[in-house]
Amino acid sequence: RRARIKFCWKCLLLSVLLEKAVFKSYTLRCYHCENSPSLCKTNSTCLPTEDTCLQMKFGKLRTFSCWKASQCSVNDIAESFQLDNFEFFCCQHDLCNESTITRVNKAAFSIASVMTMLWMLL
Template sequence: MNNYSGICLVFCFAIFGLGSAIRCVKCKDYTGSCTKSQDCSYEDACLTLTERGGQTYRQCVKYSDCDYNRLAQMFPAVPNFYYNCCTGDLCNGATSIGTGKPLLGLLASLAVMWWCMH
C-alpha cells in the first residue's frame, strides 16, 4: 500500500506541474503597464527592480541572484533601486493577483493521497 501512495503522489505532482518553470513579465517601463511575458528556467524567480525616480525592470533572474549586491552588479546603470523577487507565475506584474496554482496543487495532492489510502 505504501508504494501505491507514493505512485499516486508522483502522478499528482506530474499533473499539476509543481516543479515546473514559471513565467515572468518582461519589460522596462515607467507606467507598470507591461504585457509581455517570458518563460523562465526552473531555477529562476521573477524580478521587479525599480529605479528610484525612474524606470521599473521586470524579468526572469536566477533566484540565487536575488540579492542587492548581485543585482547592483547586473544593473550598473541603475545606481539607486529597490527590488522584489517572487516565484509565482507572472507575480512580477504591475497588478498581479496570483494564479492560485500552488494552492490548487497542494489541495489536489492531498485529495489524491486521501483517495489512494482508502
C-alpha cells in the same frame, strides 16, 4: 532473527525519474520588460534555471524579468544591472512581478542588515 527488508531498485529509480519529470516540467512565467515607464503587459516563460520573478524600479523606469532566487540580493542586482539607487522585489509564482513596488529599497535593506548583525552580536 533479523527481519529482512526487501529493497526495490526499480521502484527507487522510477520514483526518482518521476520526481524529476514533475519538477522539471514546471517553468515559471514572469512579466518581462526592460526599462519600461509603466507596468509591463508582456510575459514570458522562464528558463529552467530561473526560479524567481524580479521587478526593479530605478528612477521612473521599471524592469521586469525572470531571475534566480540565489541572486535576489541588493549586491547581485546592483552588479548585474550596474545600478546604485534602485528598489526591487522578487517573488516565486506565476506573473507575481506585476504590481507596483512597495517592498524593499537598497537603503532600507542595508540599514536592516546592519541592525540585524548588531543585534546578533549583542
